[in-house]
Amino acid sequence: MSKQRLCVLLALSFSLSVFPSCQSAESTETTTADTASTETTADTLDRSGGPAGVDLGGETISIWYTTGGGLNYTDIAGEQTGDVMDDAVYNLNLAVQERLNCTIEFFDSGTDQRYCDTEVSNLLLADDTTYDLYFVTQWNGGNLVVQGLYLNVADMDCFSFDKPWWDYDYMREMTIGEDKIYALVGDYALDRTRYLTCCYYNKQLYEDFYRDPDGLYQVVADGEWTFDRLAEISAEVYSDLNGDDKLDRDDRIGATLCWNDEIMSFMYSSDVRITERDKDDVPYLVMNNEHTMDVVQALYTLAKSSVGIYFGNELEDIEVQKNTQKFTEGTSMFMFGQLATADLLREMTDDYGVIPNPKFDTEQDEYHSTMYEAMRFMAVPYNCQKADAACMLLEELAFEGYNSILPVYYETVLKNKYVRDDVSARMIDLIRENLTTDFAIIYGVGCGSLCYAHRDMIRSGKADFASEYASKEAAAKAGLDELIEHFSAIE
Secondary structure (H helix, E strand, O other), X not given: OOHHHHHHHHHOOOOOOOOOOOOOOOOXXXXXXXXXXXXXXXXXXXXXXXXXXXXXOOEEEEEEEOOEOOOOOOXXXXXXXXOHHHHHHHHHHXXXXXXXXXXXXXXXXXXXXXXXXXXXXXXXXXXXXXXXXXXXXXXXXXXXXXXXXXXXXXXXXXXXXXXXXXXXXXXXXXXXXXXXXXXXXXXXOOHHHHOEEEEEXXXXXXXHHHOOOOHHHHHHHOXXXXXXXXXXXXXXXXXXXXXXXXXXXXXXXXXXXXXXXXXXXXXXXXXXXXXXXXXXXXXXXXXXXXXXXXXXXXXXXXXXXXXXXXXXXXXXXXXXXHHHHHHHOOOEXXXXXXXXXXXXXXXXXXXXXXXXXXXXXXXXXXXXXXXXXXXXXXXXXXXXXXXXXXXXXXXXXXXXXXXXXXXXXXXHHHHHHHOXXXXXXXXXXXXXXXXXXXXXHHOOHHHOOHHHHHHHHHHOOOOOHHHHHHHHHHHHHHHHHHHHHHHHHOO
């Protein structure tokens, strides 16, 4: 092992490993979930918040969910197919059903994720009680909270929100009021991990230019993976392969920055906040400040005038497959996406690594990840006839998901099957631990679309954030006030 690589490993050996039990690095795709379940039994782990020995008396609990809309969602129902994840999910559900003496009835609606909120609201406004839990997308299903269609579960005794299988901070950001929880974000499903934003880099290209393929890990560990370093590397690797004297997709580039997801995720990886909370837990706008202006200007420069960074300004530029092709064929140093994007890299010839999205500058204390807005969360409907049983089931599923499913995905599938080195695995720990969000991101349109302001500005060739904010402030304040009123009205 080279001295530099050893330094990388030592620098990243701080407490980033979040899981109490992990599969061996020698695990293969054919490893079954039975093995994981044996190695991480409920008896050997810190117990869930649910009381021991609960018997639900054979109760059937129905879960509405969707895998529709073109996204590669992991099916929470699972089935025995021989695939490691399918089998793991199936066995988890089976184990929880046996432990609680209940039956889980899954209903894959097939609903396009774009219309998830419409389908669910139609059911609940009609007072339909068929389903005891709804698994809905954040970007539109979150809006149903303010309609009072989800049950407040903050006082349910079975939940252990202080445990790592729940993301309490994220759930708190999705609501207003210390005593309210309507959306449940946890490890009962893989969405919480799969849709985290991240950066992939081509290790072969990096070695060609910088000799050590793992050298970028040290850059991250030193806190120097920033907008400036991204621009510097992109300029160095750029080559006008087609000889037309302009930067385009046919060239070798540093990265593609799409006007949609990438620009948005960069804003929040740069420690920009749209809202903060007052002493009463009520959000208020804080976005109009010098830091935001600096970040917007830096993003504008990256997108519009950086050598070697292709700015995708058209609708077609948000096509994941198109951007992935540049990366997999070895003509792009970086690719920005989510951890789920690794699904598309299975056949990539060159080795690649995973790192967080860059910080704004070296003064920023931490790297930040955000959640792709199509991430799904669980909600108990306001009219649920089996609320206690449904909540008990969710606690057990989250507990088992964290201790059994997540290690299988994390160690066997993600780290070993897709990600090809140990340090990338530590980077994934870092990405997961530094998840952040903002009330105004979750309820974007309702907050005057401030979360989209910088994206739309840069796409249209504008960098004066102060003027843009001034034009949106009144609508944003009015929208935020309305959301606050809605939350106050929910019983």
